[in-house]
């Protein structure tokens with residue numbers, strides 16, 4: 001069942017679009033099953049939950065890969081950063097600065113996406129466009145984050161059935177992504193546009209998604 005879903009999803013996605021299996025709230029056994037079906041990349045949104053799953057799966061799933069996609073408090077960096085290859089949800093300058101400090105102290109380079117807030121809900125996290133460009137100015141002109149690799153943009157659409165609104169949100173994300181790349185060609189690693197979830201990933205493909213984050217469609221409803 002899960003194997004079929006993953007295979008069907010992969011055949012729907014263009015070959016250069018990465019499938020991120022969002023496993024938050026689902027047990028380690030379900031992740032193991034997806035792993036045996038060939039999926040390697042998973043994403044979690046809570047530090048403690050990530051840590052537990054990393055520990056319980058590292059032996060049985062040796063080449064599993066993790067992304068972090070939730071709001072990250074600066075005091076939780078030490079739990080998350082050693083285990084993930086990408087933090088998709090960097091939503092403030094303060095967090096970016098804290099990641100820089102951690103990476104510098106651990107002699108590491110940390111790969112991140114900047115989260116842009118475009119949805120109507122105030123509760124969703126992320127930089128405004130103005131804040132985003134201010135952070136990029138610091139990164140490029142002042143070289144303020146040398147231990148952080150800025151790999152692209154992540155975003156979520158408004159929670160709605162209205163496809164026009166979803167397309168408007170994706171369009172803003174794509175335009176901003178293109179503007180960053182045009183303005184800062186020196187940011188060579190700024191290549192990812194992480195847009196699209198279970199309900200809207202096929203629309204996201206129209207707006208240049210390079211990475212879709214899919215939970216419910218793979219693992220079923222979260223409890």
Ligand SMILES: *Cc1c(COP(=O)(O)O)cnc(C)c1O
Nearest residue numbers: 022069197198199213214215216
């Ligand atoms: C939970 C979550 C997803 C997955 O959502 P589904 O609708 O279950 O596919 C994707 N991205 C983020 C940031 C999430 O928190």
